[in-house]
Each structure stands twice: as structure tokens, then as C-alpha cells.
Amino acid sequence: MAISGARNSRLGGLGQWWGVIAAAVLITAWINKAAGPASVAALSALVLIWCFFQAPVTCAAPVRGRADGCRNNATGLLLGCHIRQHRWQKLKMLLLRRQLRAFFSGLFSDGKAALVTLAAIGSFLSGLATFVPGVIVK
């Protein structure tokens, strides 16, 4: 039940957003075209991992009696907050088709989540483009 104090320090708060810096570097790499496909792919993977497992977003797991779901801080779009049950609930939402829509609407529930979701989509596409040439330009 204990929440580690180290992660709540002022430095830790800023450090949580390293994925945004990685995303900015990724965009620069795309614009400059100086970076090779290997470094673009590596950056894409880094940003994707951050979005899924590290990004500071809201848990948003369904909670009885609350339309907007759990408001606890979570780490990553795929993981819930410190309540273990919520992690399972979010995984279950991905697997059950009728709850998938609720999961995706949760991805855009607030500005932070939308930013992280867009970063995830962008880095996924950019990673895909490096592995499959011509997937973007048809």
C-alpha cells in the first residue's frame, strides 16, 4: 500500500516526461532526415515504451458510481494506478470487444492522455515506416 516517496520528488515529476523530449528528438530526426532509419526506429520504440508503461496519465479504470473512472495517477496508457485490480480491469478492457470503445475514449479523456496517445500513434507509425518502406507513401 505504501507509495514510494522518491517518485514524488520535484525532480521525479519532470523526469516522468522524458518521453516527450524523445518524441521531439524523433520529430527533428524526421524533419532533418539526417538520422538513419536505425536511430528513428530506436527513438520510436523508446517513445512507444514510454507511452505504454511510463507516461504520467490518469488511471481512468471504470469505477462504480463515477462516470469518468478512477482519477489516480497511473504509469502508462496500458497500466492502471497503484490499485492492482485497476491494472487487470484495463487489460480486460483491451480484450473484451464491447469495452474496447470505453478504453479508447479513456485515451482521450483529458489533455495529458490525448497528448500521450498521439505520441504513441505517431511513434508507432514512424517506427512502422522505418521497417516497411512505402507504407506511408503509397
Ligand SMILES: [Zn+2]
Ligand atoms: Zn485506478
